[in-house]
Amino acid sequence: MRKHQWFAALLSLICTGLGMFYIGTPGMIIGGVLLMALQGAALYIFFITLGFLGLIIGPLVIVLHIVGLIIPIVYFNYRSPKKPMFDEKRRRQLSSPWKIILRTLIGLALFAGSIYGGYTWGSSPFMKTAAEKRVVQEAAESYLEQKYSEPFKVTEVSYTWAVSSYNLRAHSEQAPDLEFTLNSDDGSPPTLSNDTYLNLLWGKQLEEQLKPLLDELYPNQAFAQAYVFSDSETLERNYNSLGQEADGAVRQNVSLIVFADLTAANLPEEQERVLELIRKLPSVTVKGETDLQINYYPSDLNTPDTAKKIGQDFDYMRGLPSTHFFREFDISKMASADDIEIREM
Structure with missing residues (x-):
């Protein structure tokens, strides 16, 4: 027993x-x-x-x-x-x-x-079934294809019950590395909105235009990420064609990761360099406001492995503490080096 x-x-x-x-x-x-x-x-x-x-x-x-x-x-x-x-x-x-x-x-x-x-x-x-998510996925792919006249693939569908909406991630089949987000309600049929495809596409084009300027001012020291907003209803894919309809229709957000060992002795020199960057940015950005953010990290972190990881995920460095920080929501207000406030973290 x-x-x-x-x-x-x-x-x-x-x-x-x-x-x-x-x-x-x-x-x-x-x-x-x-x-x-x-x-x-x-x-x-x-x-x-x-x-x-x-x-x-x-x-x-x-x-x-x-x-x-x-x-x-x-x-x-x-x-x-x-x-x-x-x-x-x-x-x-x-x-x-x-x-x-x-x-x-x-x-x-x-x-x-x-x-x-x-x-x-x-x-x-508080959840949706796989079949319900599939309906939203198919509706989103159809919506994006009709809007942009090219095929898209939705890779992720998540439901937020508190606001009765879906959050989706997708990419163009022609550019699988450019993953963007969009939203959908839980209606029948679902209503899609707020896709960020063009914002990221314009941002990638601006990043390419920033590279020569950054190579000039920060040789092998800086990495950029850009995000572009437009108030107009245009579906224009060319970033350089934006900002021609009305003043203030475009806003550019430029974020930089800079590897530099800043000290009290060389901080004035960095302020002058940032001012020079601000003066030259209008030559590569379109007409509109530009928001500039710079996070500084120790130069010994600037390795090929780090550069590769930043290239894959710009937010990789957020897991590491920065030494200094600069942020200006409208760089047109910066007239002299005294206006450049680089804060120690």
């Missing part, structure tokens, strides 16, 4: 109530079903309340699990002189391996079903 006792305890430790199915008496099976149902209900309540009842549900789940562990142990240690046939019935109940395996598998299936049901029903108001 000891073999059965420890095996039942092990099953109960793995899954709530499974050891009770292993024992297999009608009372044990009913009790096991009840414990499993309560586990699924607890999981459902946890998700439907967004985890706010976790401090109550967590201990309750643990108690249910412990109860399911204790009952088989008590069952095997119970002795009653008034019921001499009890031990014999218990031996017969555990004498058929195939029956034991069958009811244990049934118990395991019921446990898995209760957990799956609790999770699925509890989280369903």
